Amino acid sequence: MSDLIKIYGGSVYDPANGIHGEVRDLWIEGGKIVAQASDPSAPVNRTIDASGMVVMPGGIDMHCHIAGPKVNVARKMRPEEKRRAERVKRTAITHSGTMGSVPSTFATGYKYAGLGYTTAFDAAIPPLAARHAHEEFEDTPCLDKGFYVLMGNNHYLMKAIKDNEPQKLKAFVAWLLGSAKGFAPKLVNPGGVEVWKQKQAGNVHGIDSMVDHFDVTPRQIISQVSQAAEALRLPHPVHIHCNNLGMPGNWETTLESMKALEGRRGHITHIQFHSYGGGDGDENTFNSKVVPLAAYVNSHPNVTVDVGQVLFGETTSMTGDGPLGYFLSNVYGKKWFSGDTEMESGCGITPIKYKNKSLVHALQWAIGLEWYLLVEDPWRVVMSTDHPNGASFLAYPQIIRYLMDRTYRQDVLKTCHPLVGKRSTLADIDREYTLSEIAIITRAGPAKILGLKNKGHLGPGADADITVYTPHENKEIMFEMPRLVIKAGRVIVEEGEMRESPVGKTLYVAPEYDLELEPDIQDWFEKYYSIRWRNYPVDLSYMHDPEVVGMRS
Amino acid sequence: MATVESKAPASSGDLKIVKDATCTFCGCVCDDIDLTVENNHITKAQRACVLGKAWFLNHEIEDKPSCLVDGQPATLEEGYDRAAKILVAGKYPIIYGLSDSPSEAQRVAVSIADWLDGTIDTTTSVCHGPSGMAFQGVGEVTCTLGEVANRGDFIMFWGSNPAESHPRHFTKYSLMPKGMFLPNGRKDRTCVIVDVRKTKSAKAADIFLQIKPRKDFEALWTLRALAQDIELDANRVQKETGIELAVWQDLMERMKAAKFGAIFFGMGLTMTRGKHANSEALLALTRDMNSHTRFVAKPNRGHGNVTGADNVVAWRTGFPFGVNHNRGYPRFNPGEYTTSDTLANGEADCGMMIACDPMANFSQPAREHLGSIPYIALDAKETPTTRAAAVAFTVATYGINTGGTVYRMDDVPIPLRPAFESPHPSDLVVLENIEKRVKMLRGVQG
Ligand code: SF4
Numbered sequence A: 001m002s003d004l005i006k007i008y009g010g011s012v013y014d015p016a017n018g019i020h021g022e023v024r025d026l027w028i029e030g031g032k033i034v035a036q037a038s039d040p041s042a043p044v045n046r047t048i049d050a051s052g053m054v055v056m057p058g059g060i061d062m063h064c065h066i067a068g069p070k071v072n073v074a075r076k077m078r079p080e081e082k083r084r085a086e087r088v089k090r091t092a093i094t095h096s097g098t099m100g101s102v103p104s105t106f107a108t109g110y111k112y113a114g115l116g117y118t119t120a121f122d123a124a125i126p127p128l129a130a131r132h133a134h135e136e137f138e139d140t141p142c143l144d145k146g147f148y149v150l151m152g153n154n155h156y157l158m159k160a161i162k163d164n165e166p167q168k169l170k171a172f173v174a175w176l177l178g179s180a181k182g183f184a185p186k187l188v189n190p191g192g193v194e195v196w197k198q199k200q201a202g203n204v205h206g207i208d209s210m211v212d213h214f215d216v217t218p219r220q221i222i223s224q225v226s227q228a229a230e231a232l233r234l235p236h237p238v239h240i241h242c243n244n245l246g247m248p249g250n251w252e253t254t255l256e257s258m259k260a261l262e263g264r265r266g267h268i269t270h271i272q273f274h275s276y277g278g279g280d281g282d283e284n285t286f287n288s289k290v291v292p293l294a295a296y297v298n299s300h301p302n303v304t305v306d307v308g309q310v311l312f313g314e315t316t317s318m319t320g321d322g323p324l325g326y327f328l329s330n331v332y333g334k335k336w337f338s339g340d341t342e343m344e345s346g347c348g349i350t351p352i353k354y355k356n357k358s359l360v361h362a363l364q365w366a367i368g369l370e371w372y373l374l375v376e377d378p379w380r381v382v383m384s385t386d387h388p389n390g391a392s393f394l395a396y397p398q399i400i401r402y403l404m405d406r407t408y409r410q411d412v413l414k415t416c417h418p419l420v421g422k423r424s425t426l427a428d429i430d431r432e433y434t435l436s437e438i439a440i441i442t443r444a445g446p447a448k449i450l451g452l453k454n455k456g457h458l459g460p461g462a463d464a465d466i467t468v469y470t471p472h473e474n475k476e477i478m479f480e481m482p483r484l485v486i487k488a489g490r491v492i493v494e495e496g497e498m499r500e501s502p503v504g505k506t507l508y509v510a511p512e513y514d515l516e517l518e519p520d521i522q523d524w525f526e527k528y529y530s531i532r533w534r535n536y537p538v539d540l541s542y543m544h545d546p547e548v549v550g551m552r553s
Numbered sequence B: 001m002a003t004v005e006s007k008a009p010a011s012s013g014d015l016k017i018v019k020d021a022t023c024t025f026c027g028c029v030c031d032d033i034d035l036t037v038e039n040n041h042i043t044k045a046q047r048a049c050v051l052g053k054a055w056f057l058n059h060e061i062e063d064k065p066s067c068l069v070d071g072q073p074a075t076l077e078e079g080y081d082r083a084a085k086i087l088v089a090g091k092y093p094i095i096y097g098l099s100d101s102p103s104e105a106q107r108v109a110v111s112i113a114d115w116l117d118g119t120i121d122t123t124t125s126v127c128h129g130p131s132g133m134a135f136q137g138v139g140e141v142t143c144t145l146g147e148v149a150n151r152g153d154f155i156m157f158w159g160s161n162p163a164e165s166h167p168r169h170f171t172k173y174s175l176m177p178k179g180m181f182l183p184n185g186r187k188d189r190t191c192v193i194v195d196v197r198k199t200k201s202a203k204a205a206d207i208f209l210q211i212k213p214r215k216d217f218e219a220l221w222t223l224r225a226l227a228q229d230i231e232l233d234a235n236r237v238q239k240e241t242g243i244e245l246a247v248w249q250d251l252m253e254r255m256k257a258a259k260f261g262a263i264f265f266g267m268g269l270t271m272t273r274g275k276h277a278n279s280e281a282l283l284a285l286t287r288d289m290n291s292h293t294r295f296v297a298k299p300n301r302g303h304g305n306v307t308g309a310d311n312v313v314a315w316r317t318g319f320p321f322g323v324n325h326n327r328g329y330p331r332f333n334p335g336e337y338t339t340s341d342t343l344a345n346g347e348a349d350c351g352m353m354i355a356c357d358p359m360a361n362f363s364q365p366a367r368e369h370l371g372s373i374p375y376i377a378l379d380a381k382e383t384p385t386t387r388a389a390a391v392a393f394t395v396a397t398y399g400i401n402t403g404g405t406v407y408r409m410d411d412v413p414i415p416l417r418p419a420f421e422s423p424h425p426s427d428l429v430v431l432e433n434i435e436k437r438v439k440m441l442r443g444v445q446g
């Protein structure tokens, strides 16, 4: 494929290359951005007039739940919401599908593309089910995809930490990522899920509680895995869902989790859910602790976060945090799924509804917005709804409007529970995002945090994933329906109409490790797993257009 | 698309060992079988149970044309053309079966249904469909089988007879294994079996409870009440369930005292009176038990890859089975779009039956209607369904001749390692060729 495309006259937002709305021409050849056509006499296959338009790299969702066992269980579990939802009809070039909070695979790809997103990472795959995630990825078009591998409750990992065997730990992290063909280590409620498997309503209650039977603490898990990841030079070292998600008073756990990184790089995910003051579970004490947490982030460049914004409405909570699922299902009294995966992880799913009149929910909404607005460096805060946990990814344009339009933000705040203004600082914040800053928190920033050199920017060599927007005063309208979306040099969406639906690449890492340590892993594996050692690793045949992302130098 | 060793090594007449092959005969999907292959024949299937041995050792390549059109031998190309024409000409095409195909082929089958605006349904609708619907009502607390092996100290089977249906269930997953928290294996576990008849499995139980036929629902609600310390009338309980209240009370004490309980249920529960209300009661009981200790439940699914079928249909359409695309988008309504209904109601006007045998298993009105419409059948062997098909493809057997992915009954995806090649095409190849033609005839470019 060597289509030559020229996009001219657009205001380009490419903050990674220091371009903030200047009018520039872009050249695309062979699916990549080029400085100019390699052969100046070659015919230009397509010329796109972007005059008056805004041109950005394709969006990158660095934390969502779009594939694998948990997501698919949620699809099966929630037929009721699909009846009322938008219908995704089959066309001459696209499959049909269903929406609701957990869209079917094809619909997921089309809808992301429709928003101008071209890359997405599923945040929680049990390695035992990695094959399943890869199969769904192949049916999720228009996106380059990867996933994070659940390992914060892995038995081998905890044992290596307990035995103080950092070399084994490092080899194991590398082996596991390579076996699953995953992208990054993910810690979900480190240690807590294992306790949940052991006893009724089990969980760890703080970063220094001991995990029964394994005699390690969440702090040790965070610290040691971040060391192993650093030693391996992983592009995205460690993605952390802290302990005590959703609990009043959990902000201290979150702060301690950031400290447990001891200056090493680490990403704290859906931090909104981890920024609560209060303590005894009483709604009256529930309040925002973004100010002290954001102060820590502002002064510690090793820490990055994504928000996990809550928006009002119905959705499905799904998490690798088994005990959290149990807690939420008791709070909401709705149907509940829990699925524990041997040696590795857990999973909880329950329907959930966020109401603006509920103090807790309205505070969660406000706390999310505080995070975007109180982190000074936009390169270290990333837009996410933790789709579908806080809301659907389809809410991103609405969030952009909240960030770029303080009047709108304050108007909505007035419709919320009256105490929100007192329990958070949102009412006092005047900051408005610029288009450049939006480009950072939705594409350039996540690309940098993920270590993706070819994404999130429009310099020569970048993947030609580009979104062209028609400016509009109402930023929700502007970002809801891009004028054009280009994926790997092909126009895939025009004004909301699908033009093509390529499958997209799978992004994964293949870290090297000491093969002499593998037999130890194999011994452990064969003792406890219910499948065979040789049938565990996912081979390349499961991946459409795989791309190994290199280690950091 | 996954093709794990999907090309079996060409036959060379000499001896070959295939290690860690996967048996797809039942939902246990044992992936630890070592096959000895001699002259395109499996002569040994180490570690396989009686059913698995029969599956591997009796495997014969059908000496039949790969394709019959109207009962006459035809080329594959003729078969593909005719199949596509039949499906495209219909107003209400149905695609059914899927539970004995790898997920790669299942995916293509769902695509075909989508391009045709047709209906796709799997054998789930006639076995564990009620569990699927119960799940949509209350959810499910469950785990992978290795969790049971490592932690399960209280194991209950309800309306399920694994000794005959899933022969390695006890030894591999649920009763015998020495697990991380059960160093003494069987000795560390209590096994309870509840059924309406004394099955072969009963002798494996520490406690066997023979309840009155068609009283599963009442029995489960008795336990639900006891889990919540609700007082019950002893006479009524005995009359309704056929078991004394004291026995139920003792059982509940044991359940509460367990560290990690697991309930496996079978078609004895889901296909008897009450159907999805039964499954719902069992799933709810499991949920209730989690306010006392840890408890999980799991349907003991039958066919090799019926779990894969549920998954594939769900990720592509949002619904697990019985999905209709007549309006151009997926709709779900068991009892309306399920195959036994679309046939018995005379709605379907053409179809494709993939590795299933409705001509042998369905109600008379359903069979009669199927016999009156043109349909395509894919199967590794000759069946009443292939015999009455307008186009019949003899396909290679998955897991023996072809590769792909199978989902174990606990949703763990497992690759297949085929033993030797078949002269017949795989169902994947047949379906891909039909899809290509359907897309052309329907003007689909996607
Ligand atoms: S238990 Fe089932 S899967 Fe395992 S060998 Fe026997 S028939 Fe095959």
Ligand SMILES: [Zn+2]
Residues within 6 Å of the ligand: A063, A064, A065, A123, A124, A270, A386, A389
């Ligand atoms: Zn998440």
